Amino acid sequence: MFEDRLSQEGREKRAVVHRGSEVPGEDLSRILSLTDGVFAFSLTLLVLGLTVPVIVTTGLSNGQVSGQLGARLNQDWQVFLGYVFAFVMIAVWWTYHHRTFRYIERYDSVLMWLNMAVLLEVAVMPFVLEVYTAYFGTQVAVVLFAFAQMLTGLTLNLLWRYASSGHRLVNPKLGATEIRYFADWGLLTPVVFAVSIGVSFVSVEAAELLWFVSIVGRRWGQRYGPA
Numbered sequence: 001m002f003e004d005r006l007s008q009e010g011r012e013k014r015a016v017v018h019r020g021s022e023v024p025g026e027d028l029s030r031i032l033s034l035t036d037g038v039f040a041f042s043l044t045l046l047v048l049g050l051t052v053p054v055i056v057t058t059g060l061s062n063g064q065v066s067g068q069l070g071a072r073l074n075q076d077w078q079v080f081l082g083y084v085f086a087f088v089m090i091a092v093w094w095t096y097h098h099r100t101f102r103y104i105e106r107y108d109s110v111l112m113w114l115n116m117a118v119l120l121e122v123a124v125m126p127f128v129l130e131v132y133t134a135y136f137g138t139q140v141a142v143v144l145f146a147f148a149q150m151l152t153g154l155t156l157n158l159l160w161r162y163a164s165s166g167h168r169l170v171n172p173k174l175g176a177t178e179i180r181y182f183a184d185w186g187l188l189t190p191v192v193f194a195v196s197i198g199v200s201f202v203s204v205e206a207a208e209l210l211w212f213v214s215i216v217g218r219r220w221g222q223r224y225g226p227a
Contacts, residue, residue, distance in 0.1 A: 100160050
């Protein structure tokens with residue numbers, strides 16, 4: 001895939017700074033460190049939504065406790081499902097961000113604020129998951145979750161389009177075909193989540209099934225995109 005073509009040496013090239021540009025630079029390490037930290041923290045916070053079932057064990061045999069524990073865990077299946085899916089989605093956005101910055105060699109103030117917008121959206125994911133699992137199966141919870149994913153995907157796509165427009169902040173050797181491919185491919189997931197919001201007015205279950213399409217679609221795009 002494209003991300004393997006560019007070496008780390010590209011990040012060390014001197015940026016072309018124009019009069020009037022703000023906060024230009026080439027050292028992306030602080031941006032990437034902050035980003036990785038927010039993603040990692042959000043992934044860690046997700047697990048706080050998982051709670052150990054509380055069972056009164058007084059007077060119960062081990063078999064009875066085991067039966068009640070199994071029943072309680074079975075009742076919480078939607079919580080576990082929500083946790084796994086939210087974890088996967090944050091991982092998807094981190095992967096997207098990682099690939100994007102493999103091509104970006106320098107930054108400016110606009111890029112920094114677009115990146116901060118991405119972090120804002122990622123940081124709120126644990127709250128979105130709490131709402132989704134607490135009100136599992138309701139349209140409002142589904143719409144909120146889908147909207148959060150759609151907004152994150154669109155912001156990341158906007159970041160890429162800004163950085164790659166006219167090779168503003170990316171490697172000048174990156175081809176137009178590759179730039180366009182990543183811009184178009186990056187719209188798949190947010191578009192699917194946007195469609196799922198509309199579908200939720202008809203069927204909440206169908207809307208949730210569409211989310212899995214986005215995961216499969218991204219994987220297909222990574223595998224079968226242009227070489």
